[in-house]
Amino acid sequence: MSSYDFPDARGHFGPYGGVYVAETLMAALDELNAEYARAKADPAFWQEYHYELKHFVGRPSPIYHAKRWSEQLGGAQIYFKREDLNHTGAHKVNNTIGQALLARRMGKKRVIAETGAGQHGVASATVAARYGMECVVYMGSEDVKRQAPNVFRMKLLGATVVPVESGSKTLKDALNEAMRDWVTNIDSTFYILGTAAGPHPYPMLVRDFQRIIGIEAKEQMQEMVGRQPDMVVACVGGGSNAIGIFHPYVEVEGVRLVGVEAGGDGVATGRHAAPLSAGKPGVLHGFRSYLMQDENGQIIETHSVSAGLDYPGVGPEHSLLKDIGRAEYVAINDDEALKAFEDCCHLEGIIPALESSHALAYAAKIAPTMAKDQIILVNLSGRGDKDINTVAGLMGLTL
Amino acid sequence: MSRIAETFTRLQAAGEKALIPFITAGDPNPGLTVSLMHGLVEGGADVIELGIPFSDPMADGPVIQRASERALLHKVGLRNVLGMVREFRRSNQQTPVVLMGYLNPVHVLGYEVFAQEAAAAGVDGVLTVDCPPEEAAELSAALIAAKLDPVFLIAPTTPLARVKQIAALARGYVYYVSLKGVTGAGNLDIDDVARKIAALREFLDVPIGVGFGIRDAETARAISTAADAVVVGSRLVQEIEAATPETAKEQLTRLVASLKDAIR
Numbered sequence: 149m150s151s152y153d154f155p156d157a158r159g160h161f162g163p164y165g166g167v168y169v170a171e172t173l174m175a176a177l178d179e180l181n182a183e184y185a186r187a188k189a190d191p192a193f194w195q196e197y198h199y200e201l202k203h204f205v206g207r208p209s210p211i212y213h214a215k216r217w218s219e220q221l222g223g224a225q226i227y228f229k230r231e232d233l234n235h236t237g238a239h240k241v242n243n244t245i246g247q248a249l250l251a252r253r254m255g256k257k258r259v260i261a262e263t264g265a266g267q268h269g270v271a272s273a274t275v276a277a278r279y280g281m282e283c284v285v286y287m288g289s290e291d292v293k294r295q296a297p298n299v300f301r302m303k304l305l306g307a308t309v310v311p312v313e314s315g316s317k318t319l320k321d322a323l324n325e326a327m328r329d330w331v332t333n334i335d336s337t338f339y340i341l342g343t344a345a346g347p348h349p350y351p352m353l354v355r356d357f358q359r360i361i362g363i364e365a366k367e368q369m370q371e372m373v374g375r376q377p378d379m380v381v382a383c384v385g386g387g388s389n390a391i392g393i394f395h396p397y398v399e400v401e402g403v404r405l406v407g408v409e410a411g412g413d414g415v416a417t418g419r420h421a422a423p424l425s426a427g428k429p430g431v432l433h434g435f436r437s438y439l440m441q442d443e444n445g446q447i448i449e450t451h452s453v454s455a456g457l458d459y460p461g462v463g464p465e466h467s468l469l470k471d472i473g474r475a476e477y478v479a480i481n482d483d484e485a486l487k488a489f490e491d492c493c494h495l496e497g498i499i500p501a502l503e504s505s506h507a508l509a510y511a512a513k514i515a516p517t518m519a520k521d522q523i524i525l526v527n528l529s530g531r532g533d534k535d536i537n538t539v540a541g542l543m544g545l546t547l
Numbered sequence: 548m549s550r551i552a553e554t555f556t557r558l559q560a561a562g563e564k565a566l567i568p569f570i571t572a573g574d575p576n577p578g579l580t581v582s583l584m585h586g587l588v589e590g591g592a593d594v595i596e597l598g599i600p601f602s603d604p605m606a607d608g609p610v611i612q613r614a615s616e617r618a619l620l621h622k623v624g625l626r627n628v629l630g631m632v633r634e635f636r637r638s639n640q641q642t643p644v645v646l647m648g649y650l651n652p653v654h655v656l657g658y659e660v661f662a663q664e665a666a667a668a669g670v671d672g673v674l675t676v677d678c679p680p681e682e683a684a685e686l687s688a689a690l691i692a693a694k695l696d697p698v699f700l701i702a703p704t705t706p707l708a709r710v711k712q713i714a715a716l717a718r719g720y721v722y723y724v725s726l727k728g729v730t731g732a733g734n735l736d737i738d739d740v741a742r743k744i745a746a747l748r749e750f751l752d753v754p755i756g757v758g759f760g761i762r763d764a765e766t767a768r769a770i771s772t773a774a775d776a777v778v779v780g781s782r783l784v785q786e787i788e789a790a791t792p793e794t795a796k797e798q799l800t801r802l803v804a805s806l807k808d809a810i811r
């Protein structure tokens with residue numbers, strides 16, 4: 149496959165993606181699209197982006213061989229791409245730097261964001277402080293409770309956090325509310341969308357800013373082991389860390405790409421957040437993609453121990469990669485993710501984010517079925533400091 | 548001629564403006580909707596916009612969000628909404644009904660199936676808020692094949708090139724969104740709206756309705772001097788919210804009558 153080139157000019161990834169928004173937003177999206185096209189062709193834009201990634205974020209993030217865990221599992225060698233070591237603690241900042249630079253080019257002084265786990269909110273608040281912009285973050289009130297440390301971090305960084313009480317009070321409702329803010333304050337405001345979803349050009353934009361993960365990984369793997377991994381594994385909420393590491397590998401033959409969705413209580417129970425594993429195509433939040441919905445087309449409430457994966461849709465490029473068979477998508481349940489979380493702490497001295505723990509759990513599950521000279525590269529999308537209250541709660545402790 | 552076109556032709560001949568009330572199907576409960584629709588007509592509604600409940604109404608303010616939530620407590624789906632229109636049509640063949648909602652419930656039924664069932668139920672037009680012309684080809688074709696009018700939004704932010712594109716696709720009427728914001732917001736600028744409508748006339752053959760943020764008779768009157776139709780939604784939904792199921796119809800009829808009087 150040498151002709152993988154998506155999206156088309158209208159933002160379609162095959163039958164997915166597009167621009168499904170109310171008319172009031174169309175002009176703003178066109179403006180963003182045009183500005184990004186100019187920025188994309190401007191070497192100075194990328195120079196500044198890379199400068200910021202190096203000096204503010206601390207890139208490149210290293211690759212790490214998880215030797216003890218690999219040995220214990222007795223199969224493939226597991227490597228981590230250490231996005232947890234980024235400033236602010238996750239991959240999210242790669243994207244918020246890119247979008248904040250765009251906002252600045254467009255003369256916008258106010259940025260808004262939606263957040264689930266709070267990582268994207270923190271990354272947005274961080275760049276807003278860094279570039280001197282006002283920042284408002286929408287967060288489901290359920291998530292405000294689950295991710296209290298991140299809420300306080302956003303406040304420390306000068307952002308206003310608005311708890312969203314509508315619907316299921318999680319990420320999807322925060323996204324609705326951010327869109328409502330944007331439509332109301334469209335002249336002054338730049339919407340920093342946190343994942344590779346939403347109306348065109350966001351899925352493309354976010355992917356392009358997250359591709360740095362895969363681009364670095366390709367070079368680093370070559371340097372470190374002299375070849376590319378047999379399998380690349382990443383967790384999939386909206387799909388930004390996964391598309392960031394997958395995309396540079398799409399046309400590399402022999403590399404299996406595996407996206408791991410949140411299985412919650414188990415896909416069979418219906419209480420999960422795995423639209424690619426158990427959903428159907430539909431339209432939500434401005435794009436067409438696999439979606440968790442009932443027979444009336446209403447969006448189903450999702451369940452996951454990890455707030456960052458608790459989303460009923462998925463970025464449109466993943467729907468395409470699934471349909472054309474280039475990537476596989478699997479689900480990992482809450483209990484499996486928690487086991488991997490603990491193992492990673494004990495065996496590798498790394499506290500992973502609960503989101504990333506889903507990818508780790510799949511790697512731990514599949515590694516024993518593979519040969520010892522095979523390589524699995526896991527995108528360790530974030531660190532787990534934000535999750536310690538949740539995990540303590542599950543152990544029956546309060547901190 | 549479609550029922551919508553007939554209605555506007557008749558009103559224009561009489562020198563009248565159309566009043567288009569919006570309510571959400573199934574709010575406060577599915578058993579009441581048809582009677583509320585008749586109540587709207589008794590008050591003077593010229594066209595009814597009937598909202599299809601949706602779990603994620605991104606373009607709506609809190610009032611209409613709550614209406615959707617109340618309807619969804621009763622599991623009101625698109626086929627139930629069509630059933631309500633069918634029942635309404637048993638005793639009303641004149642008043643056009645336009646379904647307004649989000650694309651996903653329509654998408655899940657399938658555009659052709661939906662269009663045929665909606666036409667058979669007595670629906671006249673369809674406005675899917677999150678389906679701009681760029682994505683509307685397939686749905687519009689299915690609607691037109693079933694003799695339904697695709698209704699489109701035009702916003703204060705819509706540039707001229709897009710107005711022309713929308714003008715080429717629009718049937719029935721276009722819905723001018725009177726403010727940058729969600730339904731029920733309070734930042735409507737009447738003079739600005741009047742100027743925009745005058746500018747739009749040059750490119751549009753269909754009548755222009757104006758909505759979002761029209762909350763009282765005064766504003767309705769002012770808008771009606773420029774527009775062909777005035778759409779009132781959140782204010783009516785608030786009335787339903789404040790009423791009991793027993794008094795809702797009467798209160799709604801009275802409110803619609805006062806709005807119709809204001810724009811006559």
Ligand SMILES: Cc1ncc(COP(=O)(O)O)c(C=O)c1O
Nearest residue numbers: 267385386387388389456503530
């Ligand atoms: C550490 C981490 N990983 C993954 C995700 C999921 O998002 P995405 O699928 O866009 O990478 C989040 C979201 O909050 C996160 O914080």
